[in-house]
Amino acid sequence: MSRFETILAVDWSAAKRRSQRPGKDAIWLGVARDGTSEQQIYCRSRQEAETRISSFLDDEKAAGRRVLAVYDFPFGYPRGFARRITGSDDPFALWQWLEERVEDAEDGSNNRFEVASAMNRKFAGAGPFWGKPVETAWPDIPYRKAGIAYEDVAERRSADLAAKAASSCFQLFFNPTVGSQILMGLPVLQRLRLRHNAAVWPFEKVADAQIVFAEIWPGLIEPAVRSAMAAAGPEEIRDRVQMRLLSQALSRLPTEELAAMLAAAPEDAREEAWILGTGYEDRLNALASDGQGGLNPPPLSNDCFALPAGVDWTPVDDALALLRGRLGPITSAEAVPLSDALGRVLAEDAVAKRANPPLPNTAVDGYGFAGGRGEGPHVLPLVQGRAAAGVPFDGRVAEGSAIRVLTGAALPDGVDTVILEEDVSTDGARIAFNGPLKQGANTRKAGEDVCAGEAILPAGRVITPADLALASATGLAELTVRLPLRVGVLSTGDELVEAGEASGKGQIFDANRPMLLALIRQLGFVPVDLGKAADDRDALRAHLDGAAARTDVILTSGGASAGDEDHMSALLREAGAMQEWRIALKPGRPLALGMWHGTPVFGLPGNPVAALVCTLIFARPAMGLMAGAGWQEPQAFEVPAAFEKRKKPGRREYLRARVRDGRAEVFKSEGSGRISGLSWAEGLVELGDGAAEIKPGDPVRFIPYGSFAM
Template sequence: MTVFDTFAMVDWASGNDTGPTPRQDAIWACVVRKASVHESKYLRNRTIAESWLHDLIAEELSAGRRLCLGYDFPFGYPKGFARALTGSDDPLKLWDWFEERIDDEPGANNRFDLAGEINRQFGGKGPFWFNGLKREIPGLAKNKRDYHNPFPERRAVETAPDAKGSFTCWQMGGAGAVGGQIMTGISVLARLRRHFENQVAIWPFERLDKPVAFVEIWPSLNLGAAPEGRIKDAWQVEQVACNLAKMSDEDLCWQLDVSAAEEGWILGVSQDKPNIAPPPLRNDCFALPAGVNWTPVDEALALLQERLRPITASEHVPLMQACGRVLAEDVFAKRSNPPQPNTAVDGYGFAGAVPEGPRILPLVDGRAAAGIPFDGEVPEGRALRVLTGAALPEGVDTVILEEDVTVQDNHVAFHGPLKRGANTRRAGEDVVEGDMALPAGRKVTSADLALLSAVGIADVPVRKPLRVAVLSTGDELVEPGECAGLGQIFDANRPMLLSLIERMGFVPVDMGRVGDDRELLSARLDEAAQKADVILTSGGASAGDEDHVSALLRQSGALQEWRIALKPGRPLALGMWSGAPVFGLPGNPVAAMVCTLIFARPALGLMSGEGWSEPQGFDVPAAFEKRKKPGRREYLRARIRDGRAEVFHSEGSGRISGLSWAEGLVEIEDGQRHVRPGDLVRFIPYGSFGL
C-alpha cells in the first residue's frame, strides 16, 4: 500500500463563478505537505480549479513526492448505471463518457440539460431529478412528481451507518445536491488522469501503486460546525488534509483497504463484511480473496522499467580490463578502420577498371605488404605486386587476384572484366574516425575489444560493476554440510542466486542467512546496503506472521507488494532499504529462480547501466500436452530434444531437480491454453538471461 508525502483536500462546487470574494459553497482546497499546512485556497470557478490541480500534481511529481488528493463528490454511481450508458461496468469509462459531453464555462454549464438527455433514454422520469433552471428541460422535472428511478437510489456506501447525512447522486438541484458536482467533477478528474497518464490511481477502482491518488472523502460526515469567523468549506478542507497527514501509515492503509469495484467508496466509512463464508473449493493455491487482483507479468515488468534507473558510477579502465563491463558513454573512433585504402587479397594492383578481354601490364619493381608500404607511385598502365592488408600506393585502386594472372618476363596477363576498386578496402569503410564505435549501455564483449583496439581506444569509459547482495532468511535453513534437525532444510537459494548473479556479469555479495528475527534481519540489511548497490532476499516476502522482509520494508515506508499472476512464484516484495533497492524473492528455490530470471535480471541490467533487455525466445513445437487456466502466466522447466520442447515431468515448485534438468523455460501466456504435441510454444533458453 502507498505512503504519501503530501495530502490535499478539495471541496467541489458545480455552480457559477460569483466573483473574487471568498465565499461559502464555492471551490476550496488545502494542502498539507510533510506536516506543513498551507492556507486554504479559494478557487472561484472550475477552470481555475482545474489549472490549480494540474499545477499541484505537476509540482509533486517533479519533486518526487507522493500525493493523496481528496474530493468531496462521488466517484461512481449506483450499480448498473455505468453499463447502461457505456456498455461496461468500468466506472472510469463513465468518467470519460461524461467528460466528452459536459460543456463547462465559469458562468454556465450543461449539467441539467445532460441530466434530461439521460433521463429521456430511460423513459423521461428518472433517474435524475430537480431541474434547477427557470426554463423547462425535457426529461428533467422540477420535482419528483411521477418520478421513477430504474437504478438503485443510493450506492452501498451511502446506506452504511457511518454515512448518515449523505446525499443521493441523482439530485441535481436544491440543498445538498451532488448530481451536478459529480458530472462536472469527474469530467475534470478524467482530463487530469489522461494528462498525467500512468501517474494517477483512482481509489478504490485501481491499485494505489502510482505517485498520485484520487480519493473520495466527504468532510461533512465527520466534521461539525466551523469555528466562528471561518468559512465552513475553507475550514473543512484544512481539517481533512491535516487529519490525513496525522494518520499513521497502518491506519491509512486499513481505511483504504476496501472493495468497491463499480460504485466507489467514501474514505472513512467502515466497510463491514459480516457473514463470512468459505470460498468455493478450487484446488488453486493462486486463488486470491474476492476483490484482490493479480498484477499481470507484463504490467509488473513495465512498472519496473518505468521506475528504475541506472545507479552505478562510472570510471575509466584499460582496454584489456574492459571485457564484460558496461560502457558508461558512447565511444567514438579515434582512427578510421581501415586507416588507409588497402588490398583485400594477394595479387597485383593497378589503376582503373578493366573491360572484357585480355589485358597485359608491365610490372613495377618492388611490392607492397602489410606494414611495409611501397615507397613510390605506380604509373598509369603498370602494375605492382601487392599482398593482403597492404596500403594501396599512389596509382593503385584495383587489384586482380594472383590466382587469375600469368606472370612472365616482368609482365602480368589476365582477363577482364574487372570493376574499379575490385578486391580493395576503402579507408574507413568499416568505421570512420569520429563515428560512434560502440554505444553507451553495451556490455563489452571479446569482439568489442578487437573493434575498440582497431579504432585506437586504449582507455575505456565503463560503469562500475553492479554489486548485488544475496541474503537468505528463515529459521528452517541450515548450511550444506551442517546437521539438519527435524523441520530444517539446507539453504539451496543462496548458492543458486550468488551463482546466477556472477553468471549474469554482476558482482555477488554473500550476506549469509538470518533466522526469523526482525532485529537481526534489520541489522543485516543495514550491512548489505553498505556493501552492495542492490539487495536480493529469499523468503519472508509475503504477508504471513514470519514474513519479516516485507514487514520491515513496510515499516520503513518503502514497500510495494505485488502478487504477480505468475506460476511458479507469487509474492514479490519491492522496496528500498537505506537507499538500496530490495527485491524480496519467494523462498521456494524454483519460484526464486524464475522470479530472478523474469523480473530481477532485466531490472539489474537496467540499474547496471546496460538498459532493459527482453530475453530472446523461440517458437518451437511442443513435445507435451498441457491444459492451463486463464489468469496467470506459467513458466515450465524445459529443454529442447530433436527440435521439440520437453517439459519436466512434474510442475511441483518443490522439485528443485527440474531446474538442473532443464535448459530453459517454456512460457505459456496469460490466457487459457490447451497445448497439444506439435503446437508451437515459446522456449526461452537459460542463455537468453546471460547464463
Template sequence: MVDWSGGNDTGPTPRKDAIWACIVREGCLLEPEYLRNRLVAEQWLEALIRTELDAGRRLFLGFDFPFGYPAGFARAMTGADDPLALWDWFERHIEDTPKANNRFDLAGQINLNFGGNGPFWMNGLRRDIDGLPRRKTDYTNPFPDRRVVETLAKGSFTCWQMAGAGAVGGQVMMGLPVLNRLRHRFAGQVAVWPFQPQGTPVAFVEIWPSLTLGAPPAGRIKDAWQVEQVTLTLSRLSEQELKAQMKVSAAEEGWILGVAQDKPNIAPPPLRNDCFALPAGVEWTPVDEALTFLRDRLHPITSVETLALTKVSGRILAEDVIAQRSNPPQPNTAVDGFGFAGPVPVGTQVMPLVDGRAAAGIPFEGHVPEGRALRVLTGAALPDGVDTVILEEDVTVKDGHIAFHGPLKKGTNTRRAGEDVAAGDMALPVGRRLTPADLALMSAVGIAEVNVRKPLRVAVVSTGDELVEPGDIAGPGQIFDANRPMLLSLIERIGFVPVDVGRVSDDRDALRDRLDQAAGQADVILTSGGASAGDEDHVSALLREAGAMQHWRIALKPGRPLALGLWSGVPVFGLPGNPVAAMVCTLIFARPALGLMSGEGWVDPQGFEVPAAFEKRKKPGRREYLRARVRNGRAEVFHSEGSGRISGLSWAEGLVEIEDGARHIKPGDPVHFIPYGSFGV
C-alpha cells in the same frame, strides 16, 4: 590551425597527407592553405606571425603534433626536464630538405644510446637502419609508451612510432625544430602552451582534430577540412571558455587542448523511496504490468569509470563508442599481387614494374605512373596511382614486366577506406556488454580507453530458522539452504558481482544488521524468504519500518509474493522462499531490473514457438511458467508442477510461458519456450 606532416615535398597539386593550414581572422574564415613542404610552411608561418604582430592582433597557433615526450625522455637527452631544451636539441640534430630528412636515422641513433631496442620503432625506408627496427619486435622502451594525455584521449597515437598508419613520431621530430626556430625568431612574443605563461601576443598550442571530428564531407580533403573546422570552433569560444580549456598542469609532457585533466566520477541519482509504489487500488498485478512498471521506474545506479581496452571485457558501455579511425584506415589490397591504375580492357596486358613494393605497415612512398605496376602484399596501403590489384596467381613475371589477361574492373581486389566502419561512425552503442569481438572492433577503430559502468554488486541473503548450511547436520524440521548458492551462481552467470552475506534466522534485529551489512557492500540486495505478510515475514516488516516497502502480489505461478523496497537507499528484491518460485521470480523480474540498474538496459528474454509434447488445462487469471526442455523439436515439461520439486529446475533447460488467459494445450499445439540461456544463465 596547422595539420603537420613528417614526409617529403608533396608537389604543386593540393593533396592529402600534406601540410594544411587555415585562418579565421576577426571572425572571417579564409580558405585552407596547402603548404607543399616544411620550408614553405615555415616561411608562411613566419609571414603570418609578422602580419598579426604588426596589426596589433593576438595569434593563437594550433599544431596537430605532440609538443613533448613521455616523462624522463627530455632529461635523458638534455640533462634537464625542460621540454623546450629538447626542442633545442632536435633543432641541432635534425637535417631537413624538401626532398629528404634524417628522422629515421636520428631515431636509430637515439635507440642505440639506449641499447638499440627502443624507444622508437618502425623504419619506413627501404634501406635498413641500425637501431631502428621495421617492426615492434623485441621492443623495449625505457620510458612510458604514452604521455598522460594520450591515456585520456581515446584513439591518440604514441610519439615513439616513426612510420605506418597513425604514426606521429616523424611529425614530432620534423615539427619541433620549425617551432623552435620561430619561437626564437620572435623571442619574448611567443609562449608555448602549457610550458610557458600565457601573456604574449602569440601562443603555440597543441591540438588534435580527431578528438572531436569524424570523417569529412564527400569530396573534401580530410586534413584541409579538419583544420578549417577546428579553426572555426576555437574562434567562436569566448575568452573565458578558451582560458578554461587551457587550465592544465603538464610541465614536461605537454597536453592536447580540449582533453580534460580531471574526469569526475559522477554518481547517478539515487532511486526514490516510492520507486516501487504501485498505483492505488492495485491488488493483483499482471506480469506484463509489473514488468512495465519496473522498466519505467528504475534507472542505472552504477557509476562510470574509464578503463584501458584490455580491461573492459564483460563490462557495460557507459556511452556510445565513436570510431576515431576508419577501418580499414586507408584503401588497401585484399590479396598478394600487383597494383596499378584500373580499369583494364579485354586482352593480353603487359606492364613494366616499378622498383619496390608495398606491404602491410611498410607503405610505398612514391607514385606509380599510369601504365606501370607495383608489387603489393595483402593489407598494404594502396600507393598513390594504384586503385586496382590483380592476384599474383594470374600474372606472369619476367624481365621487370608482368603479363596477364583482361578485363579487370577498377577497384578489383582492393578494400575501400572505412568500408567496415568510417571514422566518426558509432562503432558500439551505450549499454552493450562488451565481448571479445567488441574489443577487436574498438582496437581496429583507434579506441584505447572507454567509459564503462562499474560492475553491479548484488548481495544475497537467505532468511529462516529452518535453514542450515549444506554440510551441517539438519535437525527435525530443518532444510539445507538451497536458495543462496542458486542465487549467487545466477548473479555471477548473468554477469554481475555476487556478494554473499550469508543466512539469517527469523530474528528481526539480526536481519536488520545483515541488511545494513549488505547495503554497505552492494548496489542491490536479493533476499529469499520472509517476503509475504505473515508473522515471520521479517523482510517485509523491516522494509515497511524503513518507509520504503511495497508488497507486490503478482498474478503468476509459481511465486506470487514479491517484497520490493529500499534499505539505506539500496534497492531490495524480497523473493519467495520456495527455490522454484525464487528462481522464476529472479529470471522474470530481477534479471531485467538488474540489467537496467547496471546500465545494460532492459533485456527481454528471447523465446520461440515450438510444438508441445504435453497436455495441460489452465484457468484464466495468472501467467504460468513451467519447467521445460526441448527434445526432438518439441517442448517437454517436468512431470510435476509442485513448487517444492527442486529437481525440476535442474532437469529443465528453460521455461514454457503460458499466457494469462485460459488455455487448453494439446500435444502439437505451439507453446512459447524461453531457454535459460536467454536470461544469460
C-alpha cells in the same frame, strides 16, 4: 589557484621487475579527470613507470592541462637528515645526491643497500637505516631496529605522526619497506622534476605551476578502499583500487578545498615534506566512496515501487512495465583499458578514433596499377620495389606501370586497381594478363568498414570479444564502462543451515543462496554473499545495513509475506519503502519490493522454484536496467507441446520444461517444492494469463534457460 584538470596517482614499488600479468605490490598509475577515474596502468618496472609518467606529462602539457601528480612515498626525511648527508637543509640537494648515486637496472637489481650503508656511516652509532634480506651482508645496516637510538634525527617525520602512518622512512626491508621506496623513488622524481619543470609541494610555491608533485598516503582513504575491495571480491588488486579511488577523490575536490589542503602544511614541511590530505580524511573517503566512478546517476526514490491506487493483483506484464518504467542505471562509470573491458557495460557510445581501414589497401596478393583494363592482352612494366602490409612503397607508380603488392598493403600513390597474381605471368621486369578488369578491383577503400568519428558501439552494450577487435582496429585503447552491478544475496529463516553442517529436526539446507549467487555471476554481475539471517528483526536489520553499504541491489529469499516471522516485509514497511506486489503468476505470487538506505531490495519467495522463476522473470531484466545494459527480454520460441494441460484463467504460469525431438516436455510434477525439476529442465514453458487447454502438438511458448544467460 587555478583548477587541476588532471590527477595522476602513482603507487610506487622497490620490488624487482614484475611479470606481464598485473598483480599486487607493483607500480600502478591512476588517472582521473572531472571526477571520473579514467584508467589504471600497470607498470612492470620502475624504468617503464618513469617513461610512462614522463610521456604522460608531455601529453598533458601539450594539451594545455594542469596536472597534480601524487606519489605514495615520502618526499623528505626527518629534520636534520638532509644536512647530515649533503651539508644543506635543501631537500632537493638530497634528491640530487641520491640521483647521482642510486643505480637501478631494468631487471630490478639495484644498489640501494650500498647507498644506505654510505648514509649510515655519516651517523654515530647504529642506523638510522635498518632492515636487509641477508643478516650478514652490508655490515653498516642493522638487521633489526633494536638498538637504534634515533638521537641525531627522529625516527618519523611530523607528517607521519599527523597522518598516523606507522611506517618509517628508515625501514629498508620487512614490510612495509617505505625506506626502500624512497631510495628508489626520489631519483626518479628528481629527473621528472627537472625534465618537466614541475613544482614540488610543499617545498615550492605551486599556485602558478602547470605540473605539481605532491606526496600522498593511501592509508588516508583506507575505509573507502576496504569497502571497494569487499564489493569487488578477492580477485581485485588492492593497489589498483587505491590508485583509482585516490585519483578520483582528488579530482572531485572543488578548487577551493584542494587549495586549502595545499595551504595546510606546517613550517616543518619545508624540509620534511607533508602528506597531502592529512586532516581531511573524512572528506577524501566520502569523495572516494561516492559511487566509485565519475558518472553518477540520480538515486532511486523510496516510492519507486509503489503500485497505482486500487491495484491489488498485478498481471505479469503490468509488473514488468512498472519495473521498466521506474528503474534506470544506478552504477557510475570508469575508463578501463581494452584488456579489462570484456563483459562490461558501455557507459557511453564508443567512437572510432580513426577509420578502418585507415588507408586504401589491397585485398589480395598481386600487382597494382592505375585504371581498369578492357578486353584482350595487356603488358605493363614493373617498377622496382613492392608494397606490403606495414611496409608501404615510398614513391609514386607512374601511369602505365605496375608494382608488386601484398595483401593488406596500403595502395601506393598512382595505384587504384589490383590484379590477382595467379591471373598474371611475369618475367620479373613486366607483367602480362588478359582483360577485362574493372577499375578498383581487389582493393578496399579507406573507411569502407568504419569512418573516423563514427559511433561503433552504443551505450548500454555488453562488450564482447568481437567488440574489442573493432575498438582496437579503430584506434581505441580504452572504453568508458559502468562499474559492475554488485548484487547481494541474503537468505533468511531459522530453519536454514549451510550445506555440510549438521541439521536439526525441522531444519533444511539453504538451496537458494548458492543458486542465486551462481546465477548472478552468470548474468555478468558481481555476486556478494550476505550469508543467512535468523528470524530476528534486529539481526536482519544489521544484515541489511551492512548490505546497503556493500551492494547496489539486494536479493533476499524468505520472509517476504505478511506472517509473524516475515521480518523482511516488516522491516521494509518500517523504513517506509515497502511494496508487496501480489503478482498473478505461478509459481511465485508474493514479491516484496522496497528500498533500504537507497539500495533496491527484491524480496523473493523462500521456495527455490519460485525464487528462481521470480528472479528470471522480474529481477533479471530489472538488474540489467540498473546495470546500464537496458531492459532485456528473453528470446522465446514456439514449439509443439509434448504434454497435456488444462489451465484456469487469472494467472500466468511457468512450467519447468525441456525440448526433445522438437517438442516441449514439462516436468512430471508442478509442485513448487520439487527442486529436482529445476535441474531437469532446460527452460520454461510460459502459459498466458487466460484459460488454456493444451494438447500434444499444440504450439506453446518455450523460453530456454540460455535466453536468460544462464
